[in-house]
Amino acid sequence: MEQALLQEQDLWRAGASVFAAEEYEKYRQSRSQALKLFEQEELKVGLFRNYEKVRLEFIRVLAEGERIRQLIEDRKASLTGEIKARRNDLYSRYEILNTLSLELSQRTLSRKQLAQADVLFKEIDRFLERADYEQARSRLNSAESLINQAESILRQQLERYMSQEEIARWRRMAERAVEKSKSGDQPVILVSKLERKLTVYKGGTVLRTYEVGLGFNGLSDKLHAGDNATPEGEYRVIKKVSPSKFGKALLINYPNEEDLRKFNEARKKGYLTPASRIGGLIEIHGGGKDGLTQGCVALDDTEMEELFRMIAVGTPVTIVGTTDPNNKIIAILRREKK
């Protein structure tokens, strides 16, 4: 009888009223019946008392309690498994997006959402430890929403890098640049934004390659002043500036005709305010490849010195998103789809 009393408390503590409500209620009723039986026997005169039936009833109750304990454990394990599986799936997505976000030149993209999601993962683990599945689920939903937001922000920025059409267009631009380097004596500059790479071609072959930094919003194509995007297109060096604000610099002819056409079209369609200006003063300059610029291409100072010496006014400069049809964004997002 004592055991049955303790067992009921243990079952309740284990969450019987939540995880096996119906069974627990029946168990409590059986336990009450057994207690009543005991009380009835107690009322009888000593000689007529027979506790065998009571004993058997309590044995049955205890066995039922054991069954419920197992049931609770099974249900908890199943719930933990289900929540953990969802948590781990979400965490894999988080890790992929986190890697992607840190890979980009604009590393601020979606960081807030990802940092907050990470805090929620820590909270989920605490709730799972305490078997508080309701709270764990609620935090999972919040984490999923943040991860979706982060993905949406990254996708908006990166969709172009997943488009085979766009990549083919960039490749054609890059091929034209290499072709140009074959004819004549002067080198040609090709900047690939996703790979953060500046390559100098001469005579159709690679002369030098440098790592570069881009704008705060560098992976986007520049449309107007202040968007912090690095322009894409076929330009040329129009001025060598020394000293400039960032060491030595090569000023390019942004905006070119194509940039003006895109800007005017965007304004006509109402994408830009009447006060918007197209901007200018886009340079390849020093100051450090790790810097985030307002749209310029930045190199480490020593490498800029070298490039500055190599390049003359009039040198063609082609800036593309990427030329790699299997670039890292596609690879990472492909992993995510799995």
Added chain:
Amino acid sequence: MKNLMKLSILGLLVVFLFSSCAKQPTQQIDEAKAAIDAVVQAGGNIYAKEELKKLNDDLQAAMDEVNTQSKKLFKKYGKAKEMLAKVKTDAEAVNALIPARKEEAKNAALTAQTEARAALDEAKALLEKAPKGKGTKADIEAMKADLAGLETMLTEVQAAIDSEDYFGARDKALSIKDKAAAISEQINAAIAKVKR
């Protein structure tokens, strides 16, 4: 014959007296239930779970006793009344425990909030000190954005405290503290990388 009639009437009278005079202890039942309701209102479901369960079990036992007696010809509600009175007294005692427990939970939440704030401030200070040179600038921008995300979450801790969700507030604050500490570690690693 006359005597038999008298005896029967007397017998019926006695039966009537025994069965109708022992009325159900409705007032005690109401009082015990009200005392338990007060415990729930005070946050017993959060701060005195086990005690509240025992109170409900005891109330159920008392109600079972009332039911048993109500089916008897000679009703005796004395034991039920005692049980109900004990439930009421116990409920009042539990109710008295809750403010201290609530205060304890509040203090734990406030301590965790302070710790999270300190961890966040430490990470921010480290970030300010971090050499913004080769190899770190972009990382620093990313970490700044991470810390801004945590700053927003810290306001959620205050909101949870304001709505008296002290356990939730504590969990969130501790998780923020852990994340801020992890960012501090990253900053230190970045600093060490530059120093090398």
